Amino acid sequence: MPLVCGRMRRAEWEPLVERFRRRLTGWKGQCLSYGGRVTLIHAVLSSLPLFFLSVFRVPVGILDRIEVIRRRFLWQGAHEGPRKPHLVAWSTVCLRKEDGGLGILDLRDMNEALLSKWLWRWLCQPEHTWATIVRDRYGGHGLGGRRWPAIGPRTSALCKGLFGGCAGFVQGVRWGIGGGMNVSFWHEIWCGEQVLSVQFPAVYGIAFDQEGPIGGFRSGEGSNGGWSIGLRRSHLLPVERSQHSGLLELLAAWGGNFNASPDRPIWIPKQSTRFSVKSCYDWRRRGLPAATLGCGLASRIWKPKIPRKIKVFLWLLAHERLLTRVLRSKWRTDDNALCDLCGEAPETVAHLFCQCRVARAFWREVEQATSLIPFLGLSEMWEVGEELGKRMATGPRKTIAHLIIPAGAWAIWLTRNEVIFKGKRVYVENMWVLAAAMIRDSARVLVGVRGVTLRGGDISITM
Numbered sequence: 345m346p347l348v349c350g351r352m353r354r355a356e357w358e359p360l361v362e363r364f365r366r367r368l369t370g371w372k373g374q375c376l377s378y379g380g381r382v383t384l385i386h387a388v389l390s391s392l393p394l395f396f397l398s399v400f401r402v403p404v405g406i407l408d409r410i411e412v413i414r415r416r417f418l419w420q421g422a423h424e425g426p427r428k429p430h431l432v433a434w435s436t437v438c439l440r441k442e443d444g445g446l447g448i449l450d451l452r453d454m455n456e457a458l459l460s461k462w463l464w465r466w467l468c469q470p471e472h473t474w475a476t477i478v479r480d481r482y483g484g485h486g487l488g489g490r491r492w493p494a495i496g497p498r499t500s501a502l503c504k505g506l507f508g509g510c511a512g513f514v515q516g517v518r519w520g521i522g523g524g525m526n527v528s529f530w531h532e533i534w535c536g537e538q539v540l541s542v543q544f545p546a547v548y549g550i551a552f553d554q555e556g557p558i559g560g561f562r563s564g565e566g567s568n569g570g571w572s573i574g575l576r577r578s579h580l581l582p583v584e585r586s587q588h589s590g591l592l593e594l595l596a597a598w599g600g601n602f603n604a605s606p607d608r609p610i611w612i613p614k615q616s617t618r619f620s621v622k623s624c625y626d627w628r629r630r631g632l633p634a635a636t637l638g639c640g641l642a643s644r645i646w647k648p649k650i651p652r653k654i655k656v657f658l659w660l661l662a663h664e665r666l667l668t669r670v671l672r673s674k675w676r677t678d679d680n681a682l683c684d685l686c687g688e689a690p691e692t693v694a695h696l697f698c699q700c701r702v703a704r705a706f707w708r709e710v711e712q713a714t715s716l717i718p719f720l721g722l723s724e725m726w727e728v729g730e731e732l733g734k735r736m737a738t739g740p741r742k743t744i745a746h747l748i749i750p751a752g753a754w755a756i757w758l759t760r761n762e763v764i765f766k767g768k769r770v771y772v773e774n775m776w777v778l779a780a781a782m783i784r785d786s787a788r789v790l791v792g793v794r795g796v797t798l799r800g801g802d803i804s805i806t807m
């Protein structure tokens with residue numbers, strides 16, 4: 345942890361970059377599957393760097409360098425050596441799993457979410473020592489001493505970093521009103537879904553008081569007596585008039601009332617008086633365009649209990665980004681685009697797993713054992729897998745049923761790799777042996793059964 349008074353210089357960030365480099369380079373990555381690498385990327389982040397990220401706003405240039413290290417590690421395992429293709433865009437990799445990503449944490453949003461914890465504390469514990477020190481030095485009076493400190497050229501880098509994100513943060517806070525003297529009428533969410541200065545910009549532009557607390561806008565007595573919005577001129581343009589009446593309507597419909605209790609912040613993402621970094625992170629990631637995986641594939645990949653390395657394989661398969669011959673030749677790393685199993689058609693993902701003559705013969709074998717419904721395309725393949733699971737009641741048999749399609753696809757991929765890289769010949773019976781072994785091994789680990797037999801659509805297990 346650097347101890348510096350002024351601005352953090354580039355050199356002072358080096359330990360953070362170094363930490364990632366040291367852990368995510370070398371021989372280890374080569375031996376790990378994609379799934380193992382994802383886990384290691386998370387593990388490195390959750391050790392020391394989170395501590396950095398929760399105190400300092402890390403400069404964009406530094407975050408970019410760390411991203412390069414993480415990205416390389418995921419796709420190529422080691423830092424050195426020939427560049428391997430990055431199969432899926434990093435922005436997609438960083439999406440939440442339910443949105444089609446791998447759930448790798450985005451460092452910028454994580455940094456913001458961790459810093460937001462301080463902003464939440466600023467709101468909830470204005471009397472805390474650190475808050476008092478900041479207030480004494482940089483101001484932030486008014487609104488019960490809770491207003492954000494004014495950031496200027498003389499503000500310390502640490503303080504700038506902490507409060508630099510408050511404009512975005514206030515969008516996540518709704519105020520439960522007590523006396524109404526600690527909450528800004530125009531700039532905080534308390535009535536409606538948005539701050540009033542954004543909902544009614546024309547009225548805000550001509551309002552006398554643009555900074556004051558809600559309590560200052562009350563007219564009359566009683567818990568919800570009435571409102572008075574002082575305007576700088578009485579002659580209103582049509583847009584101002586309509587926004588003005590819209591604002592008064594919204595205020596009249598406001599469900600709250602004034603009372604003696606203190607104003608309370610509510611964290612919108614959780615609808616709670618408690619803040620959590622995870623909810624803040626997810627909230628910041630909301631609304632990102634989800635990757636188009638279609639038909640709820642993300643939950644089909646991540647929900648079933650299957651080994652992690654196979655989940656990442658399925659994820660690549662669902663994105664149609666497995667490194668097939670067609671993809672290779674598109675990237676000019678391969679001249680031959682033909683499928684190695686049949687030698688008859690270009691090796692696309694859809695061909696290899698569904699349409700290939702060899703794959704079809706293999707799936708027919710699987711059909712006999714599991715009464716799987718035949719399919720021709722990728723989306724059908726996923727649906728058939730879902731259907732197999734539905735046929736079983738809960739319990740170990742359901743878990744095993746969910747393993748059939750993943751294990752089959754995995755066996756096709758392994759066989760194809762052995763043909764290409766080890767020059768082996770294809771035997772359809774062997775592929776089924778491979779898939780069945782994977783089902784058995786996974787079932788042993790996941791549901792603790794000793795043996796599994798699949799025959800004529802029935803799954804029998806030995807405990």
Ligand SMILES: [Zn+2]
Binds near residue numbers: 687689696700
């Ligand atoms: Zn083929």
